Amino acid sequence: MAPLIPEIISPEYNYLIALIVGLGFGFALEQAGFSSTRKLVGLFYGYDFTVLKVFFTAGVTAMIGVVTLSHLEMLNTEIIFVNPTFLPSAITGGIIMGAGFIIGGFCPGTSAAAAAIGKLDGWAFIGGATIGIFAFGEFYPLLEDFYLAGNQGPLLFYNVLGIERITFALILMAVAIFAFVATGMIEDKVNKKPVHILSGNWKNKTIAAAIPLAVVLILMITPSRKEFTMEKLEARAASGECKPDLIDADKLAFEIMNNYYQYNVIDVRSAEEYKAFHIATAINIPLDDLHSTAYRKLLNQRIQTNVFYGASPAQAKKACLIARYHGNETSLALNVTAEDFKNTFYGEISIPENPTKSQQTIALFRRRAAEKMKEIEKNLASREKPVQQKVTRVQGGCS
Amino acid sequence: MDQKNKFMNPYLAGVLLGFVLLATIYITGRGLGASGAMKSVAVTTVRAAAPDHYESTAYYQDYAADHPDGPMKSWLVFEMLGVLVGAFLSGALSGRLGLKLEKGPGVTNTTRIIGAIIGGILFGFGSQLGRGCTSGSALSGMAVMSFGGIITMLAIFGGAYAFAWFFRKLWITR
Numbered sequence: 001m002a003p004l005i006p007e008i009i010s011p012e013y014n015y016l017i018a019l020i021v022g023l024g025f026g027f028a029l030e031q032a033g034f035s036s037t038r039k040l041v042g043l044f045y046g047y048d049f050t051v052l053k054v055f056f057t058a059g060v061t062a063m064i065g066v067v068t069l070s071h072l073e074m075l076n077t078e079i080i081f082v083n084p085t086f087l088p089s090a091i092t093g094g095i096i097m098g099a100g101f102i103i104g105g106f107c108p109g110t111s112a113a114a115a116a117i118g119k120l121d122g123w124a125f126i127g128g129a130t131i132g133i134f135a136f137g138e139f140y141p142l143l144e145d146f147y148l149a150g151n152q153g154p155l156l157f158y159n160v161l162g163i164e165r166i167t168f169a170l171i172l173m174a175v176a177i178f179a180f181v182a183t184g185m186i187e188d189k190v191n192k193k194p195v196h197i198l199s200g201n202w203k204n205k206t207i208a209a210a211i212p213l214a215v216v217l218i219l220m221i222t223p224s225r226k227e228f229t230m231e232k233l234e235a236r237a238a239s240g241e242c243k244p245d246l247i248d249a250d251k252l253a254f255e256i257m258n259n260y261y262q263y264n265v266i267d268v269r270s271a272e273e274y275k276a277f278h279i280a281t282a283i284n285i286p287l288d289d290l291h292s293t294a295y296r297k298l299l300n301q302r303i304q305t306n307v308f309y310g311a312s313p314a315q316a317k318k319a320c321l322i323a324r325y326h327g328n329e330t331s332l333a334l335n336v337t338a339e340d341f342k343n344t345f346y347g348e349i350s351i352p353e354n355p356t357k358s359q360q361t362i363a364l365f366r367r368r369a370a371e372k373m374k375e376i377e378k379n380l381a382s383r384e385k386p387v388q389q390k391v392t393r394v395q396g397g398c399s
Numbered sequence: 400m401d402q403k404n405k406f407m408n409p410y411l412a413g414v415l416l417g418f419v420l421l422a423t424i425y426i427t428g429r430g431l432g433a434s435g436a437m438k439s440v441a442v443t444t445v446r447a448a449a450p451d452h453y454e455s456t457a458y459y460q461d462y463a464a465d466h467p468d469g470p471m472k473s474w475l476v477f478e479m480l481g482v483l484v485g486a487f488l489s490g491a492l493s494g495r496l497g498l499k500l501e502k503g504p505g506v507t508n509t510t511r512i513i514g515a516i517i518g519g520i521l522f523g524f525g526s527q528l529g530r531g532c533t534s535g536s537a538l539s540g541m542a543v544m545s546f547g548g549i550i551t552m553l554a555i556f557g558g559a560y561a562f563a564w565f566f567r568k569l570w571i572t573r
Contacts, residue, residue, distance in 0.1 A: 002425045002428075003425065003426060004426045004427075005427050005428065009426065014427060015474065018427075018475070018478040018481065019480060019481040021423045021427075021431070021478060022479060022481020022482045024415075025416070025419050025420075025481065025485060026481060026483060026485025026486035028415045029482070029489075030490055031406065031407040032409060032412035033406035033409075035486060036501060037502075038502075039406075043556075044559050045563060050406070050409045053413060055533075056413070057410050057413025057414055058413045058414070058415075058538060059537075059541035060541075061418065061421065062418075062421045062538075062541075063542045063544065065417065065418070065424075066421065066543060069421075075424070075425060077543070080428045080543060081428060081543070082543050083530065083531060083536055083540045083547050085547030089528050089529060089530070090530065090536075090551045091550060092529070093525045094525065094529050094550070094551045094553070094557070095554050095557070095561075096522075096525030096528065097529060097533070097555045098525075098559035098561065099521050099558055099559070100518045100519065100520070100522030100523075100524075101518065101522065101555065101558070101559040102559045103517050103521065103566055104514060104517065104518015104519050104522060105501075105514065105515065106518065106522075107532055107533040107555075108433035108434040108523070108526065108534065109532070109533060111515075111519070112433060113486035113489075114486075116482070116483040116484070116486035116487040116490065117486060117489075117495050117496050118496055118499060119499055119500070120499065120500045121514075121515040124516050125515040125516070126519065127519060128516035128523065129437045129526070130441045130523060131519070131520050132519060132522060132523025132527075133523040134441040134444070137456070137458045137459065140457075141457075141458075146528075154545065156546060157546045159546075165544070172544075208410060
């Protein structure tokens with residue numbers, strides 16, 4: 001699953017890739033007319049909305065692409081770089097940049113495109129921008145508090161609005177299409193041409209707008225690949241075709257006592273529940289995190305068999321199915337809940353009057369198992385805890 | 400302007416740019432940027448011109464810690480080299496190369512250059528405060544639906560509109 005760096009493509013190629021995507025970026029900027037300062041500022045005086053058209057089209061195209069790839073589970077959006085939100089500095093910085101835009105007639109990317117084809121004002125802008133960045137560095141001690149104020153981390157717009165990601169994509173696309181039509185009319189008016197709602201080839205424009213709309217609508221009505229796979233797995237499990245193998249409490253205790261190193265006991269409840277009680281040797285991976293690529297290796301260890309347990313047998317089975325989906329065929333699910341396991345071994349173990357031989361054996365075994373498991377857990381407490389870190393986000397932005 | 404010099408259809412150029420950005424995110428997990436490369440240049444200059452100051456300033460030392468191989472060995476520097484080459488190729492293909500100065504009617508060359516430098520200073524300063532410029536924050540931020548990125552975008556364009564009237568003489572005669 002993408003991003004391809006560092007898992008699939010070695011980070012050593014990152015600079016080469018930077019050069020190549022830069023080529024495409026520069027080519028697209030120049031072809032769009034962003035090397036022309038009068039075209040750029042046309043946006044702000046209403047005579048030329050090229051910038052808005054290119055910019056919004058590019059943003060929406062990339063956004064729909066990201067959503068589509070994530071829907072197909074080809075891109076892990078959990079780890080791609082999301083610009084962190086610091087509202088005070090973002091707004092103030094933005095307004096200062098706006099002033100720079102109207103006075104200088106460029107933004108940094110477009111000034112480079114202009115400079116490349118020989119525009120002297122492009123070079124002047126680059127020089128100015130470098131001075132401005134230097135000035136920020138020099139004044140940083142004074143600005144630091146303001147710069148770091150209001151940190152909200154990698155906040156996503158649709159989370160702020162409390163809507164689904166795909167709904168936000170649809171809204172943003174609608175805004176873009178509306179803006180294209182409206183600015184087309186403004187452009188006609190400012191340039192003293194007859195105003196048309198859709199000037200130029202309206203058929204092509206309608207088709208161009210319909211394609212991304214169709215993509216978003218398809219994404220809205222189809223389940224994501226993850227949902228689809230889980231549904232299928234559950235359907236198969238329900239029909240009894242792909243039953244996760246179960247293990248009962250006594251058997252698990254026995255295995256922990258004698259061969260704990262052959263088992264990878266995984267608690268899929270929340271971290272708090274895990275902290276309150278967990279089976280000896282168990283590690284904690286909450287069910288929602290189990291899909292994360294960080295745990296792929298851990299789940300697929302050849303010498304160890306995974307044993308999942310949760311707050312309900314269904315939870316354990318689900319975890320087992322997820323592991324199976326990611327390629328682990330030998331996973332087991334505990335057939336009782338964590339609570340039941342606790343009561344079985346650490347609760348009151350009573351021997352009825354006139355016990356049968358087997359009742360007596362079981363009770364004795366459980367008492368012994370409880371002690372032994374406590375001992376094992378104590379001895380293992382200082383061991384190195386298995387992978388608990390998550391895959392870190394890619395660093396990016398303009399630093 | 401003959402046919403050869405015409406710019407690409409803006410929507411087509413937008414889709415092209417969008418796919419470049421998408422490919423960047425798909426391959427590297429990060430978006431595009433521009434001002435960061437200028438930051439590398441600024442930091443390099445400080446290091447060369449005032450090494451003592453460079454060593455003693457926390458801001459540059461933080462930057463050095465993030466770029467252990469030197470300030471120029473940064474992803475965005477390589478990307479911007481690509482931008483220069485890509486834009487040059489595009490200009491060459493469309494016959495737009497040549498030393499030129501583009502300005503509004505009735506603006507002298509000196510005014511235009513001073514305007515570009517002052518605008519650059521403001522943009523450079525603002526891009527540091529806002530953690531990215533139109534490319535790194537606004538465009539790439541929109542692609543990944545970053546709240547901060549889209550807010551920065553609105554502030555940039557809103558700011559430019561707000562100031563447009565005051566600087567109209569630079570661009571239009573009215």
